[in-house]
Amino acid sequence: MYKAETDHARASEAFNSDESYVNWHDETLWFVRQKRDKAAFQIPEWEVLRDTASRIKHYVLSHMHELLVEFEKKALANGVQVHWAADASEHNRIVGEIIQKHKVTRMVKSKSMLTEECHLNEYLTGLGIEVVDTDLGERIVQLREEPPSHIVLPAIHLKKKDIGDLFHKHLGTEAGATDPQYLTEAARQHLREKFVTRRVALTGVNFAVAETGGFMVCTNEGNADMGAHLADVHIACMGFEKLIPQAEHLGVFLRLLARSATGQPITTYSSYFQSPRPGQEMHIVIVDNGRSTQLGRPDFRNSLKCIRCGACMNTCPVYRRSGGHSYHNAVAGPIGSILAPNLDMTKNADLPFASTLCGSCSNVCPVKIDIHDQLYKWRQVLAKGGYVPATKTMGIKTMAAVLSQPRFYQWSGKLGRTVMRALPGVTNNSLNPWYKQREMPDPPKESFRDWYIRNRGGK
């Protein structure tokens, strides 16, 4: 039954081969986490805000049907065309048809994790449509022909030298140039030409407001606005869980989103679209793609509250030391690991195990998703369903046998310490997955139990 093509540990081997690079990645993301803390601590009502946001999202989950119907009605009244896609292929087909109807073969796109999930770019390329990603980080990974490694910081796995080499090859910048200012300017010139010549622009959606039929798109670069306001056709794609009930709730979510994501007080641009400008065509594509199944899973439906800030990735000790690509899913990190098994249990059975269950993700989540609890629950669902490799099941069974028998446990511990001291090669070898890219700790002289009896015995 277990037939995953890869697993997280194996996929992170290449990332982990250079220790100084791993340390750099780890520290860079931890720095973003610290900026998040600094921003959050400036708002005395931060915890109340998180709680409010979580409860608003719970209201949305429990009224999804009514709110979607209301949103559609308002959007149609605003002159927006609304489409519904059951899965990724229907989403791609809808977008492709809109573009082909306008006889267009080139388009710009701003950041949308949904289109990554649906593999829209590959589909459109197959139709002969050229897609240019306009977020700088997304453009970088697109030119490298690889997926983003982080939902907010798509090129966080790359050093400026990699980007300098890439831009030298594709944009004609000077060989060896690594100055971020210079490289960004080159991208600006390159992408301005795209903005002013493309007639179709696709954007994601951060929040869709049922009350008004409007939707908000947040960027720092201004690329969503540059694309959408210049294009004849604006297509906005959203998973149905992007819905919020009322415009006033934007106040709650905009206070949380950027502070959680990058530690900024707000993104530079929070653009609220309600109706197309005169002469423009505006489309909204509402996508299910497994979300209604997740909504029906009581243990996992809270994952649909996610506002895609990436805070859980920046704080995760596993993500920081394994990189986004090792998660082999459009959304990486802790949140990706609870969304991915819903999409495909066979392919993604490894992901809920790519966690220490430390709980840091749940503690920073702006909508208070119980991420680490869900990781733990997915492990049980996947093991019961037979999606977990036999070695892991056997290991767990052995462990259960040892832990349930105190005397056996004592004896095993003693034996383990003696063997590790006398013959470190037994554990420190390539057959032990825990030894990969890690040093094994020195075995302690005695067990905690022995220490406790010696120091606190009789009390």
Added chain:
Amino acid sequence: MSSRDNILNKIKAAQPDPTELPSAPQNPIRYDDPVGKFSEMINLNGGVAELANNWQDIRVRLDTTFNEFSNRATTIPFLADWADFSLNVEDPHELELINVAVIEGAFGVAENGAIWVSEKHVSHRVLPFITQYLGIVIRRNEIVNTMHEAMERVNISESGWGCFIAGPSKTADIEQSLVIGAHGARGLSVYLLNDH
């Protein structure tokens, strides 16, 4: 059955028991000096906030700051003769030539430096993004504390589109190094007008 009905039916069957909508957080942060906090946040976001006593004062500052630029555009009647680029164009692509655009904002938000700009304040939606440099005039008595107050003032149905602009366009996608001037305006000057 259409995908629409299929999706909606699946959702109806899957959604949990209804819960109540919570009220907005009570007593959100208030600032003793909202204008000071707002200016601090604009500067933090990479913009420049300046106090101006009257429109003439703004005019003088614009002349000083943007003296070297041609292709200046504005939607503010008082500054009409400062501008040399007419916004009376049908195709928004023509605005690509603009170096400086100066517009009015409806109000500002102290907690984050965001300024609400809607279709009422611009000739074309793309204007504040496509210009190389952006100036926004805002009245000092139009600064609210938080986004909660801000959203009370936003009525999107009046304009069809609007945007909170909190600074110049920026990115940190190359090794987390902050670079001002990604795709939108390379600079944001905010003039806080004394409204007496």
